[in-house]
Amino acid sequence: MTGPDEVAGVTGTYQPAGMDASASGVPRLDVRDVTVRFAGLTALDAIGFTVEPGSVHAIIGPNGAGKSTCFNVLSGVYRATAGSVRFGDAELTSLLPHRIAALGVARTFQNIALSPRMSVRENLMLGRHRLTRAGFVSAGLRLPSARREAARHGERVIEIAAFVGLTERLATPVGLLPYGVQKRVELARALCMEPRLLLLDEPVAGMSGGERREMAELIVAVRESLGISILLVEHDMGMVMRLADAVTVLDFGRRIADGPPLEVQSDPEVIRAYLGAASEKEETAS
Numbered sequence: 001m002t003g004p005d006e007v008a009g010v011t012g013t014y015q016p017a018g019m020d021a022s023a024s025g026v027p028r029l030d031v032r033d034v035t036v037r038f039a040g041l042t043a044l045d046a047i048g049f050t051v052e053p054g055s056v057h058a059i060i061g062p063n064g065a066g067k068s069t070c071f072n073v074l075s076g077v078y079r080a081t082a083g084s085v086r087f088g089d090a091e092l093t094s095l096l097p098h099r100i101a102a103l104g105v106a107r108t109f110q111n112i113a114l115s116p117r118m119s120v121r122e123n124l125m126l127g128r129h130r131l132t133r134a135g136f137v138s139a140g141l142r143l144p145s146a147r148r149e150a151a152r153h154g155e156r157v158i159e160i161a162a163f164v165g166l167t168e169r170l171a172t173p174v175g176l177l178p179y180g181v182q183k184r185v186e187l188a189r190a191l192c193m194e195p196r197l198l199l200l201d202e203p204v205a206g207m208s209g210g211e212r213r214e215m216a217e218l219i220v221a222v223r224e225s226l227g228i229s230i231l232l233v234e235h236d237m238g239m240v241m242r243l244a245d246a247v248t249v250l251d252f253g254r255r256i257a258d259g260p261p262l263e264v265q266s267d268p269e270v271i272r273a274y275l276g277a278a279s280e281k282e283e284t285a286s
């Protein structure tokens with residue numbers, strides 16, 4: 001059985017490749033005055049926040065607030081209409097998604113984006129793809145250098161699978177795994193990219209209470225073992241309040257609060273935004 005104990009048991013033994021387990025080598029993410037407009041609609045209106053190296057930072061807000069749009073800008077899927085996103089010395093707003101990934105920004109998706117017929121191991125090997133040096137030809141010819149490289153990546157995949165508690169599932173096709181375990185495979189695949197910043201889009205959406213707890217423990221373990229920065233969008237307030245060092249609150253594309261979780265939770269504008277969203281839902285339901 002895999003579970004939180006196994007996750008906790010390996011904490012501290014897992015090291016980021018080429019880095020020590022501290023926030024050194026992890027740049028600050030600086031989002032400044034980012035605006036995104038879609039024909040007639042301002043999805044993000046000059047928003048800004050900073051993700052400190054090695055911290056867990058949450059973006060929250062009612063439906064349609066602009067959270068996914070923000071993630072899409074950070075990962076290069078959407079182009080910002082204005083503003084800047086700096087990751088250390090790099091300006092991300094002009095880069096394509098694969099260039100942003102190459103800088104060490106990895107992402108998981110709200111809806112699972114894995115290959116269901118492929119095994120856990122194969123899905124994780126896909127995560128290593130951007131780190132693979134062997135060219136198409138040498139890999140195709142199975143040259144010794146390409147074989148050695150594949151073996152190295154294979155070992156790393158085994159280490160990462162152990163860290164997230166997936167050792168016994170390595171040969172299982174992903175589509176046969178329970179939903180909560182698939183979400184862990186997604187996180188493991190993102191870790192296979194050796195990220196310095198991990199973007200988690202609703203990591204516990206659709207999970208049972210037990211699965212939520214396991215995922216929360218895993219996120220803490222990632223932060224503590226790797227010292228990387230984690231930016232997450234999440235609707236589960238309890239989880240945000242427990243996990244996050246800082247919270248940015250969006251509402252209708254505007255940033256309405258930013259700070260430590262306790263401060264943000266008692267901010268009158270945040271309370272108003274959430275109460276407003278709740279009463280709108282009630283009106284639609286009645």
Ligand SMILES: Nc1ncnc2c1ncn2[C@@H]1O[C@H](COP(=O)(O)OP(=O)(O)OP(=O)(O)O)[C@@H](O)[C@H]1O
Nearest residue numbers: 038041042043061062063064065066067068069070
């Ligand atoms: N590609 C797009 N084209 C047009 N409008 C879009 C596009 N993507 C998002 N929007 C709009 O931008 C606004 C913000 O949407 P976004 O998905 O970022 O919100 P969200 O906070 O992630 O919401 P949810 O919690 O429901 O996922 C919404 O009004 C949405 O309809």
